[in-house]
Amino acid sequence: MRLDLGAIAKAGTSKANQTGGWRNFKPIFHQKKCNSCDLCRIYCPEGCVTMIEKKKYTVDYAYCKGCGICAEECSSSDIEMVVEEK
Amino acid sequence: MTTTTLAAPKEQSCQTLLASGHTACTGCGEALAAKLVLGAAGPNIIVTDATGCLEVFTTRFPQSSWEVPFIHSLFENSAAVASGVEVALKALGRQNEAKVIAQGGDGGTADIGLQALSGMLERGHDILYVCYDNEAYMNTGVQRSGLTPFDCMTTTSPCGELSWGNKHNKKDMPSIAAAHGIPYVATASVAFPKDIENKVKKALSITGPKYMQIHSPCPLGWRSNPQLTIKVAKLAVQTGLYPVFEMENGKVTKVRKITTPKTPVEEYLKIQGRFAHLFKSPKGKEEIQKIQEIADRNIEKYGLA
Numbered sequence: 001m002r003l004d005l006g007a008i009a010k011a012g013t014s015k016a017n018q019t020g021g022w023r024n025f026k027p028i029f030h031q032k033k034c035n036s037c038d039l040c041r042i043y044c045p046e047g048c049v050t051m052i053e054k055k056k057y058t059v060d061y062a063y064c065k066g067c068g069i070c071a072e073e074c075s076s077s078d079i080e081m082v083v084e085e086k
Numbered sequence: 087m088t089t090t091t092l093a094a095p096k097e098q099s100c101q102t103l104l105a106s107g108h109t110a111c112t113g114c115g116e117a118l119a120a121k122l123v124l125g126a127a128g129p130n131i132i133v134t135d136a137t138g139c140l141e142v143f144t145t146r147f148p149q150s151s152w153e154v155p156f157i158h159s160l161f162e163n164s165a166a167v168a169s170g171v172e173v174a175l176k177a178l179g180r181q182n183e184a185k186v187i188a189q190g191g192d193g194g195t196a197d198i199g200l201q202a203l204s205g206m207l208e209r210g211h212d213i214l215y216v217c218y219d220n221e222a223y224m225n226t227g228v229q230r231s232g233l234t235p236f237d238c239m240t241t242t243s244p245c246g247e248l249s250w251g252n253k254h255n256k257k258d259m260p261s262i263a264a265a266h267g268i269p270y271v272a273t274a275s276v277a278f279p280k281d282i283e284n285k286v287k288k289a290l291s292i293t294g295p296k297y298m299q300i301h302s303p304c305p306l307g308w309r310s311n312p313q314l315t316i317k318v319a320k321l322a323v324q325t326g327l328y329p330v331f332e333m334e335n336g337k338v339t340k341v342r343k344i345t346t347p348k349t350p351v352e353e354y355l356k357i358q359g360r361f362a363h364l365f366k367s368p369k370g371k372e373e374i375q376k377i378q379e380i381a382d383r384n385i386e387k388y389g390l391a
């Protein structure tokens with residue numbers, strides 16, 4: 001009897017799965033009062049916030065599920081959650 | 087024989103070692119905790135993971151969110167599989183190429199996986215075991231585990247006329263791990279990422295078995311607002327209900343102090359549906375007082391104030 005042990009998946013391939021479609025609310029990064037505390041990037045469970053340069057952050061909306069953690073934790077209240085229009 | 091390199095590719099196609107596109111619920115504390123652990127550990131690791139939410143939401147076959155070598159074991163044997171990986175690396179003389187990290191949920195760690203974990207600790211494997219503590223069996227629909235807190239409502243510890251929820255106290259898993267005579271035990275919380283980073287790095291610098299338990303809110307099972315995941319986690323620590331500390335060679339060597347005056351446990355309980363029943367009748371006050379006493383005992387025991 002032939003027994004295939006387990007199954008193998010390639011590293012990081014979940015990126016094919018665009019979870020942004022789950023979103024009901026969308027974080028808008030105003031980038032007006034940002035002090036580069038970095039909390040939005042650190043706390044995002046999706047790992048979809050990136051720092052481009054000091055005081056400049058970008059969200060990959062392809063994956064952002066709109067949890068609102070970044071907006072809640074932003075130390076300068078510079079992120080706003082708005083209803084997602086689809 | 088061909089040998090494959092164990093390390094993840096140098097050119098990371100990702101910004102985090104836990105890739106986006108995983109299917110954790112919105113605002114999942116466990117997804118955040120795993121991202122932080124991997125980020126602190128770096129790419130030269132081999133990880134195992136017991137069955138549970140983390141495994142399910144990162145390995146929707148044929149996809150995987152892991153950017154490092156990863157093995158899904160069974161529910162009960164993450165520590166045993168990691169032990170095998172560790173001795174295999176030694177047998178091949180390749181133990182300097184990667185550190186081994188075993189992972190499991192609270193059910194997979196403190197209940198069904200406890201025997202495998204105990205064996206791993208007893209045999210002295212050079213492994214960091216990380217327990218993602220969301221305080222119930224979340225992946226199968228919120229059943230109570232040994233790490234579910236007192237009076238918490240779960241589907242197997244329902245509240246009602248005859249019950250306030252979970253009758254038992256949270257198992258003191260860090261002490262159980264420490265009782266094996268291992269060099270390093272730590273608790274942590276997703277609310278304090280820098281602390282997680284420091285502890286993971288410190289643990290990986292120590293040879294031998296290490297145990298780390300990270301408090302990871304589950305908005306689904308805790309019936310909390312996903313946006314408040316960090317707030318909830320912070321309150322667990324500030325009230326004294328989730329003491330954050332380090333134990334080296336069996337002794338508590340460092341604690342995260344709480345801000346005084348202490349925050350009453352109500353502040354933590356009232357923002358979670360799993361404790362909502364405690365606020366619905368006057369008798370619930372007595373139960374909240376019992377939970378306050380648990381927090382006070384922690385504050386006293388670990389010198390948190």
Ligand SMILES: Cc1ncc(C[n+]2csc(CCOP(=O)(O)OP(=O)(O)O)c2C)c(N)n1
Nearest residue numbers: 137138139161191192193194222223224225
């Ligand atoms: C031997 C065995 N029993 C039961 C299950 C079903 N099962 C899968 S995950 C899970 C719960 C996991 O709970 P926990 O370890 O706390 O992880 P969480 O999902 O909460 O992160 C259960 C009971 C299983 N896979 N194997």
Ligand code: SF4
Nearest residue numbers: 044064065067068070
């Ligand atoms: S809303 Fe949530 S998922 Fe989206 S960027 Fe903010 S923290 Fe990340």
Ligand code: SF4
Nearest residue numbers: 110111114139304306
């Ligand atoms: S059930 Fe809880 S632990 Fe599981 S993915 Fe959802 S939020 Fe995370």
Ligand SMILES: [Mg+2]
Nearest residue numbers: 191192222224
């Ligand atoms: Mg759990």
